[in-house]
Each structure stands twice: as structure tokens, then as C-alpha cells.
Amino acid sequence: MISFGPFTLVANERLLLRQGVPVDLGARAFDILATLAARPNEVVSKKDLLAHVWPDVTVEEGSLRFHMANLRKALGDGKDGARYIATLAGRGYCFVAPISRSGSRNDVHSEVAASYHANLPSRLIRMVGRADDAIALSTQLIAARFVTIVGTGGVGKTTVAVAVGHDVIEVFAGAVHFIDLGALSDPSLVATTVASTLGLSPQSDDAISELIAYLAGGRTLLILDTCEHVIDAAADLATRIFADTPQTHILATSREPLLVEGENVYKLAPLAYPPDDPELTVSVAQGFPASQLFVE
Template identity: 45%
Template sequence: MKNPDEFPSAEVVGFGQFTLMPAERLLKCEGSPIILGGRAMDILITLVGQAGTVVSKKELIARTWPDVTVDESGLRHHVFALRKALKDDRNGNRYITNVPGRGYSFVAPVVRGGKGESRHASTRADKTMLPHGLPPLLTRMVGRDEEVRDISARLTEHRFVTITGGAGMGKTTVAVSVAHELAATCEGVTWFIDFSEISDPDSVPGVLATALGITALTPDQLRSLGVFGGDKRVLLLLDNCEHLVGVVAKLAQQLFKGVPGIHILASSREALQADSEHVYRLQPLGGPPMVPSLSAVEAMAYPAVQLFIERAATNGIEVTLTDAEAPIVSEICGHLDGMPLAICVAAGRVGAHGLSGLAHLLSHPSCWLRWNGPRTVHSRHQTLDSLLDWSYDLLAENERLILRRLSVFATNFTLEGACAIAADTDITQEMIADVICSLVTKSLVSTAIDASTVTYRLLETTRAYARKKLMQTAESDTIVRRHADYLSRVLRGRCEDRVIVRGEPTRHATRPANLHAASR
């Protein structure tokens, strides 16, 4: 959070075609000064200083009129004037958005830094003086060093990489780390664009053009970006693309072909499926086996346990892991399937419940899905429930229905098992095969392939969420009975549902977890 006097005296802040010098209270558009009233300038400086977050109307009024009583109508008037000066919402440009009931947010990508001499040049020249504009690195990232090196190498070689993975896997953290590493090892130009606040696909071209400091994504202007970078790397980081994959894929491909030497790194829960894209699937953090003989030294060799212990410590609970506690922590990490966000949320509860109490609570997913995480993260990351709402809401209705039905499987299942549970008069086996493929692509279902068969599995957090959704429907009892009947047929050796995939299902269907789920 920055007041005007908290910006370094020589700092230049860039967004789109604009350059803001807070200390001098000066705004320029492509090098030309913009006339802006004092109150509107105060509002702009406050919003830009907290770009990407929602600033309450109360705070804006207090910052802009510190010694005067003003109602919200006065604030709205000056926000309107500011938007008009920025030509907000024209030609796809978006800078300031109103968040009903909360306040205002500056949503355009912001690049900070620069020296005073750049302020008399054009915006394009200003941007050469600005740093990469990336979000800050975490103090310590646990268990992802190898992935960062691997993605960096792939991005250097192929120039277009998308990091995919389930909700809460840390895709943004890894992507930002890769971008920092490349920015540190090779001086160049870097843009960071977070699409999480962009809901309208039609606005994406304007948002991209604004962030890149051009008026439109035309071939000539795209080529100018490559000239701007010269012989330096031009890196574009596109974050949170899953709800805009169609339009982002087309534009990323256009940029890849139109900007000489550009490197594009995207993060999304599903691949963009662009022609030149290389996909990197980010896996859960490795965790130890859940065996009673596990020692503390063995457990601490796994990144999931390391993250849990570190996050407990940041919440004021120093856990010195003993051999007796190692299997309990292993059980906790196993319940959470190595999902970094879930591990961080659970670690925050150690002080209230202890290790054994926490492990017990995690066996009842309906409660821990609602546990609160850090207050400083995006609202959809503050609980696992809200995190999965985002993915679930992006699904087609038939995908939601089949995902709910598959939640009765507590562990691995085959395609024929999925058909036995999910098929009915309206849902064919071919449709189920297509939907499972889509759910795998969208990081909601994982696969395991061996020499004899392919099996599928919902991560425990996804399964708990989908199970909760199933229990809210009128068909829940029917699907649970269907699951029990299917397992009964398998156990009797009379399963006759082998239509699409022929394989021996008994080994997976009769695992204790599935039998236990069917007996509830």
C-alpha cells in the first residue's frame, strides 16, 4: 500500500500507453502530459499503488479528502473524471473497475521502477527503463526448484510453454519464479498480465494491447515489439488463462508468430491448445508413504512434509517432528494429495487442533473445504471451496454431472467403472469417455497408465468437493446405490459392462477405500 510520498522520488510507473510519476503528480500518455484534477490524481495514485487489489470507498475518501467529510457521490464524480481521462473501457482498454459493495480496483498490468530521465521520453522509451514488473518472489519456494529449471529450459528452447495443473498446485508461483530466473540471467523486456479479473473474452485483445503499450494487435505493431526488444529476450507471462483459453490461445499464437524472439509463458488449469504451445503438467508435491514405520528423517525428505512444517512455523507453531509424529504428518499430507495451497491452509490449524486432531478432521472433508487461508490472497484462493467453485463453474453441465457421479469412487477407477456409475438413458458411454478426457485436460481427473490398463482418480480435495455437490442433488442415493451394486457385481465376477475398454477392473474397484465408500 503506497501513499504518494511513499513512491521513490525517481520512480516511474507504467501502464498501457500511460506513464505516471507519483512524486511529481504527473501523468503522461505517449510522452504528452494529461490534465488531471488534484482529487482524480490522488485517486489514481492510491489505486495504482495497490494495483490488483480492491481499495474500499472508505479508504479512497480518507486518502483523497483527509480532513473533509465527503459522501460517495463525490468519489464517484472524480472516478468518472479519471476514467474519462484514461479513456477507460474504450477499444477494449480497462484500467479501473468497480467492485459492487467493496470499492474500486486498478486491474491493468503495472510496471514499476525507472529513473527520472525517462519521464521526458515516450511511453515506449519509458518502458525500456522499467524493471520486469513481475510479482515478487516468495521468500522460499518449497519443492519446485527442479520444475523451475525444467520449465526455464523448455521455454528457452521452444519459446511457448503453458504450465497446467489443478487448482492450488502453485502454477502462478512457479511461473513467476521461471520469469524471475530468466529476467535475472538475460536482460530483456518482460510483461506480466493476470487475467483473473478479466471475465469478458471480447476485452482480452484490448487488455493485451494496453499492457504491451500498443494501440492494437496489428502485424506492424507486433513487429515493433520485437524491434523494441532488439537482441534482448521479450518475455510475456500470461497468468490465470483457464476461463479465456479460446481467445488467449489465438492471441498467444498471433504474438508468437508476429513478435520476433518473443517467449510466452502461460499458466492455466487446462492447455491453451495453440499450435506452437508446449504443455508442462505441474504435479502435486511429493509426499511420503503412509506407513507406521516411517521415521522423522524419512518424512522430512519429502517436499510436502517440508512445506507443512514450514507453514506451521510461519503460523507460530514450531513442530519438531518425531518418529512418533511422522506417520501422522504423512497421513495429513496424504489426505491433501500434495496440493500446496491445501497444505498451507491445514498447517495454519496445527495450533488449534494439534497433529492428531488435524489428521482426524481431515477425514471429514466437508469441514476442511471451508477452512480459511491467508487473507491477502485472491478471494477465490481463501478457501478450498471457493477455489474449486472457480473450476466447477467453468464446466459444461454434462461435465459437472459426470464429475459429481464419479465422486463416489474413493480411489482409482477404470473407464468401465465410470460408465457403470455415470451412464444412463441420457448419458452414453461414448459421452462419458469424452467428458473424462475433458476433465483430465482441465486437471480435475488424474490418470495412471500401466501395461495392462488405464485408471483414473479424483484428487481428494476435488473428490470431497464433487461429493458435496452430489449430496445436494436428488440423485445422490441412486448414484451411491449404483456404486455399491457395481462393486458387488465385480466381487462376484459377473461384471458385464466391458464395452469401451476391456480390462480387469477388480484390482481397482475392490480396493479397501472403494469398498469402504460403498458401505457408507
């Protein structure tokens, strides 16, 4: 356990607390923090960070910058004099906050740890026009176990999936795992990416079988996000997990259905928008969800 400022980091439980309250931190941002905090006052190169955080995937530095920005925002880095992570141009990053280590965390309520194994991205403070979709999907997911949210690019599939994950997190006692497949270019890495997100290191070439053995141990929700460009591999993985682990629920997002046994398709329509009417008033137009989202 590592403590710094108002924060406590429990790396083996993927838990970050701020004064005892769980901090909603994405999986990649958490991995970046854990890597840097384990090596305080040491410069960690971008290459090393990419290798630790994306061990089985080749990604661009832009992904690292994106998740680093999210991490700094979650920590409040730079606000009110707080300083945790320094950027060294051309070299990498360094964790600069004073830390203390301990081997136990008896002061942390056990229920908090038990309920926060999820790696969900933060829920939007306000989700425009999708509350009914989230409610319907949560109900369908619990009952049917395997649902794919299908819709055009940019329609809000990921936003809704994350909201559903937060809505049902207590049902799964925190065992909700968000897997972003969008950065993958090689379909053969789908299974190892899922395993890596769950904290597994496959010991054989059959990562799916190892995943199934792991998932057989309890109730879990897997959110497979952005499946369309690796759809065959994602479909094969989802089929085997659904068939062989009856306590695992799967929520996928894709521009097209996976077309496999057990899948229930939820079509996410575009937000309602104002008609092309010259008599339309501003007040009426602002009542449509698409207008509200555009204004925000």
C-alpha cells in the same frame, strides 16, 4: 519524476526506486501508486482508481483492496512513522506524503532503468519443492519460445511462472510482462488486457495486430497467467504472436493445454507427499515438499 520519502517514482518507465534500488512491485500496485502520486493530497475515489488501473476490465473492489495492501507493504506504509496513503472511509484514498517533482533523473544509473521494465509480482522468498521445475522451464522457454505450464488448481503454476520470469529477466533486458487473465470474464478483452499491461492504448478494433506491431520491436517475454477460462481467446492470441513476432517468448499457465501450433506443454505435478504409512516418523514426513509447504 516524483520523489517522496526514500522513494523515486518514474511513471513513464514504470520504475519505483528506494534509495536508488528498484522496488519489486506488481503492475496493478504500480498503477495505483502512479495514479495517487500524480494527485497528491486529493481524494481519489475507488471508482476512479478502478477505472484508471483496470480500464478495460470490470473487477470487484476486493481486487483493489488486495493490490492496495501489497502496495502499502512494499512502501512500508505505517512502519516507523512512515505514512504515504490514507484511507478515507466511504470516499477513497489519498496520497499524503510530501512530494517533489523533477523533469529528469540523471542521478539514476541508466542500467537500472534499462533492466527494470518488468511488471512481475514479487518472487517468493522461499519456493518449496519447485526449484528443479523453474530451472527446467527456464531452459525450455529460452529454447522453444512458447511453453504452457499445465496443472490442477492450486498446484503452484503461477508461483513457478513468476520465478521463471525473475530467473530470465536479464535475458530479456527487463522486458518481461506478467498478464493476469484470472479477473477477466469476457474473452474478447484478452488482447486489450495484454495491450494495456504493456502500456498500449489500441487505436482500432484489431488490438492483436497493434500488439504484434509493438512486439516486433524487440525481445520480450509475455507471461499469460490463468488462461483456462478464456482459453480460446488466449490460444488465438498466443498463436498469432508466436507466429508473427519471432523475438517474443510466451509462458502461459492453464489447467489445460492451449492446443495450438508451437506450444510446448510442461505438466506441473503436485508436490510429493508422505505415504499413508502408520510407521512413518515425523522426521521422515517432514522431508517431503508437501509437508514443508503445509508447515510454512
